[in-house]
Amino acid sequence: MKGFVFDLDGVLADTAKYHYIAWKKLANEIGIQIDEAFNEQLKGISRQESLERILEYGNKAAAFSKQETAAMAEKKNQQYVELLDELSPEDALPGVREFLASAQQYNIPCTVASASKNAPFILDKLGIREYFAGIVDPAGLTKGKPDPEIFIKAAQLMRLKPNETIGFEDAQAGIDGIKGCGMYAIGLGTAEQLIGADRVIRALSEVTVEELIRL
Numbered sequence: 001m002k003g004f005v006f007d008l009d010g011v012l013a014d015t016a017k018y019h020y021i022a023w024k025k026l027a028n029e030i031g032i033q034i035d036e037a038f039n040e041q042l043k044g045i046s047r048q049e050s051l052e053r054i055l056e057y058g059n060k061a062a063a064f065s066k067q068e069t070a071a072m073a074e075k076k077n078q079q080y081v082e083l084l085d086e087l088s089p090e091d092a093l094p095g096v097r098e099f100l101a102s103a104q105q106y107n108i109p110c111t112v113a114s115a116s117k118n119a120p121f122i123l124d125k126l127g128i129r130e131y132f133a134g135i136v137d138p139a140g141l142t143k144g145k146p147d148p149e150i151f152i153k154a155a156q157l158m159r160l161k162p163n164e165t166i167g168f169e170d171a172q173a174g175i176d177g178i179k180g181c182g183m184y185a186i187g188l189g190t191a192e193q194l195i196g197a198d199r200v201i202r203a204l205s206e207v208t209v210e211e212l213i214r215l
Contacts, residue, residue: 001184001215003165004103005154007044008114010170011188011204012096013126015084015116016043022079023054026072032058044171046115046144047073081118089127095205100131102209109133113154113167115144133158146176151183166212168204169194184215 009015020039027034032054042050051073055061064072089097103110112119112135123129134157136150143149148162155162167178170188175197178185186201187194194200201207 001108001164001166001213003108003155003158003160004110004212005113005151005165005167005178005183006110007167007169007171007174008112008116008119008122010043011093011168012112012128013087013091013093013122015087015122018080018083019050021083022076023050025079026051026076027054027058030058030060030072032060044115044145044169044173046138047077047117049144051076077118081121084118084122084125087122087125089125092126092128094203096126097128099204099207099209100128104131106209106213108209108213109158109160111154111157112136113150114138115150145171145173146180148177148181151177152181155181155183166215169197 006012009019019042020036023039023042024034034054034057038057041053051069100110110132112123112132115138116122117138119135120129123132136153136157138150141149151167152162155165162181162183165183166186167183168186168188169175169178172194175185175187175194179196185197186199187197188201188203191200
């Protein structure tokens with residue numbers, strides 16, 4: 001294995017809680033109640049698709065125009081970014097900084113494959129952007145996860161084939177995308193939540209770069 005591809009939310013940092021707070025606030029404003037169980041469905045997918053699922057859940061899929069839903073999505077993002085302002089290097093998940101530093105020592109490139117358009121901002125706040133050779137721009141994608149497009153592009157940023165890389169994900173949509181292009185998939189969570197992952201761990205502190213590059 002010659003390269004690593006990382007999702008962001010739930011893999012490098014726990015920013016999912018901020019997404020939930022922002023989505024719940026927006027949903028409340030339009031008369032829809034969501035809970036943390038429903039929020040699990042929004043992991044790994046784009047902002048627009050998340051909003052569409054919320055509207056469908058609240059039986060309001062046809063209640064708003066494209067302009068109105070675009071404004072809603074932007075409002076949610078502004079709230080999310082405000083919440084992220086509190087993010088600091090201490091918010092990186094267990095083992096993340098150590099794993100990335102080890103990859104750098106082994107000259108193994110790393111890229112980020114996240115549906116979040118805020119990925120550069122978040123990596124800067126965490127103080128780990130220097131470890132990444134590239135970040136896939138979700139604005140340039142034609143399809144979101146579980147389509148493998150984002151992971152293929154992440155491998156291309158390292159000038160590698162997908163089957164030469166390992167992908168790290170905490171959402172089923174991400175695992176499906178990783179496997180869809182022939183990547184080795186490591187899931188962060190539980191085997192019940194992440195069907196099809198080649199390996200499941202709780203945190204990056206449970207694996208080493210040395211053992212993974214031998215796969």
